[in-house]
Ligand code: SF4
């Protein structure tokens with residue numbers, strides 16, 4: 594079973610930093626290569642790329658391949674549901690945007706205690722059960738960002754969910770805020786299948802501090818840093834797919850090499866090396882943003898939160914000359930609100946699956962770039 598799935602939240606862009614402007618021709622080439630290599634699964638959501646992820650999937654895959662050649666996960670934007678009628682509207686719109694008449698997998702997006710209550714309030718569980726009975730959904734599940742205790746409650750009360758999509762990577766495995774290991778063990782205990790998101794933590798595990806990189810290089814000088822993160826996830830029992838949000842053809846080729854026919858389970862020695870690397874990285878990560886962009890839609894000041902966090906982390910790690918990073922920062926401030934425009938309303942923090950103290954970190958960013 595080939596476990597690599599194509600996550601469609603970080604597609605190639607036609608213009609840098611224009612998140613809703615997908616480079617469709619580049620994505621078509623990547624989708625063609627992905628399918629030709631024997632992989633089949635694509636993962637999208639209502640608001641990825643400002644709605645253009647679903648459209649890109651339709652144009653690059655659905656209209657160009659037979660429906661039996663691929664499978665799709667799409668997700669209901671639970672946080673955008675204000676009244677019960679919204680649920681049907683979103684679902685119908687998603688089918689149309691994707692150009693399909695059924696979803697292989699349909700998830701409630703980013704479930705948490707709060708969103709679970711919203712699902713009950715708007716009869717969402719009944720709605721998706723009806724859609725499954727009508728054949729519009731083949732398999733039900735949800736993606737999840739909360740504690741193992743909340744996960745246990747949902748899985749206990751809703752046996753109809755066959756799958757859960759969890760944030761798992763070696764850095765978050767023992768992270769008390771994310772609880773990757775505890776959530777994984779909870780899903781296994783409930784006998785549910787697992788899809789993994791953020792295996793490379795938004796790309797941050799593709800470039801490691803020198804001491805951590807040395808550990809992996811000593812074991813295998815040719816393996817990319819990202820390949821270790823993918824193998825960690827794909828080696829876990831009970832995992833159906835490991836999603837990777839690929840932005841370039843090169844990333845795709847590397848991932849095919851790692852999770853294709855030559856895939857190797859992590860050995861005990863390699864697993865120990867991964868634990869040691871996780872320890873080193875934990876001590877050196879400055880702001881653990883995965884660039885998921887969930888916070889962007891909610892900011893009344895249009896502050897480019899993940900873009901500023903990426904530059905701040907680069908500045909702290911010294912991965913590029915500081916003049917170049919500061920020049921990029923100046924460019925960003927012409928497109929987005931500035932970090933010091935923040936009103937501290939915390940709308941963004943409520944939608945951040947990483948539970949990042951965004952307001953506090955924006956103050957640090959503003960101070961660092963004011964120097
Ligand atoms: S707290 Fe600041 S960054 Fe967050 S949504 Fe409000 S203004 Fe935007």
Ligand code: SF4
Nearest residue numbers: 882883885886888945
């Ligand atoms: S700050 Fe949080 S919500 Fe915003 S992009 Fe980063 S991880 Fe995602």
